[in-house]
Amino acid sequence: MNFDPFNELGGGSALRFDEGQQDDYCLPVASHSPETERLDYIHEVYKYHAGNVPEEVADILNDGTTTKILDVGCGTGKWALEMISAFPNIHITGVDLAHPPITVFPPNFAFHIHDVTKGQEYENDTFDVVHVRDIHAGMPDYHAMLTECVRVLRPGGYLLVKEIEWIPRLLDGGDAKARFPAICSDSFRDALSERSLDPMVGVNLKSYIDNVTALKDIQYSRHLVPMTPWSDDPILHYTGQMTRLAMAILGGTMRIMLLDHGESDPDGRYSAGIEELKDLSGQPIWVFGSIIAKKEGEMSSASDHLIENGDREESE
Ligand SMILES: C[S@@+](CC[C@H](N)C(=O)[O-])C[C@H]1O[C@@H](n2cnc3c(N)ncnc32)[C@H](O)[C@@H]1O
Numbered sequence: 001m002n003f004d005p006f007n008e009l010g011g012g013s014a015l016r017f018d019e020g021q022q023d024d025y026c027l028p029v030a031s032h033s034p035e036t037e038r039l040d041y042i043h044e045v046y047k048y049h050a051g052n053v054p055e056e057v058a059d060i061l062n063d064g065t066t067t068k069i070l071d072v073g074c075g076t077g078k079w080a081l082e083m084i085s086a087f088p089n090i091h092i093t094g095v096d097l098a099h100p101p102i103t104v105f106p107p108n109f110a111f112h113i114h115d116v117t118k119g120q121e122y123e124n125d126t127f128d129v130v131h132v133r134d135i136h137a138g139m140p141d142y143h144a145m146l147t148e149c150v151r152v153l154r155p156g157g158y159l160l161v162k163e164i165e166w167i168p169r170l171l172d173g174g175d176a177k178a179r180f181p182a183i184c185s186d187s188f189r190d191a192l193s194e195r196s197l198d199p200m201v202g203v204n205l206k207s208y209i210d211n212v213t214a215l216k217d218i219q220y221s222r223h224l225v226p227m228t229p230w231s232d233d234p235i236l237h238y239t240g241q242m243t244r245l246a247m248a249i250l251g252g253t254m255r256i257m258l259l260d261h262g263e264s265d266p267d268g269r270y271s272a273g274i275e276e277l278k279d280l281s282g283q284p285i286w287v288f289g290s291i292i293a294k295k296e297g298e299m300s301s302a303s304d305h306l307i308e309n310g311d312r313e314e315s316e
Pocket of ligand 1: 025029030039043072073074075076095096097098114115116117132133134135137138139
């Protein structure tokens, strides 16, 4: 279907139509340029601030057995492809509402179209690692989504979660709204709330995780990211650059939802925001929360579990 997710309202709401299916996700899918580019810029930020995978999990990915990973809302598939390149023994299953913009899939990357608000399609204890990154804008019940992730995780397996705090800040704790009024507009958060989505998932990530049963050894960290290349530190300079590039696209990403929310001129406000980000002073930052947690109980690996049940694939 010829539908331009950046410029058309679908049936008077922010509904999208993609590959013949209709759903409630309020942003363009990852396969539509320039959303693809925006997600890839932000992928760089996550990677440089927190790594694609924490060291303790990298250790189990290097142990020679095939580790089964579920990437929930895998988007462009960039994380999965980089993981497979770094850890050739792993097998990743990516699920999303729409295909990633990948033409050739490595044999150890399986992709399935699935709406995870309907739960996960897998048996209990299937995966060694479940990865969830920046999917709150599609999850009216974030708690239920996490509960399903833990169900399909094997005992002793790792849950990895990252979510954005949608509140621009200043590094020195000053009044970001006074300095960057357009960027700090409340409309995106209000529009999410209006669609029964929680704009505070990132801010309250630790509580969300604490309220899921059967998790242990929870490690929570907050990562502060420059919104512009104001830092002299080469890595922070780079992630500031990546963020500003992503911000230049974000106006288009949010456009349909903001129009639907009743904002009369989202393009005008967003252009003002982009102008604000040309000013390198003020040290604006954004923050993402990151969780590493283990499922209670111990079992060597999901792959061993499959061997015990006699249904491991020959090719693995
Ligand atoms: C902001 S993108 C993040 C993509 C990827 N996780 C990343 O970090 O680059 C959110 C992704 O979640 C997917 N998504 C949203 N709602 C979903 C749902 N109900 N079921 C499956 N995927 C969903 C979107 O299609 C999109 O690819």
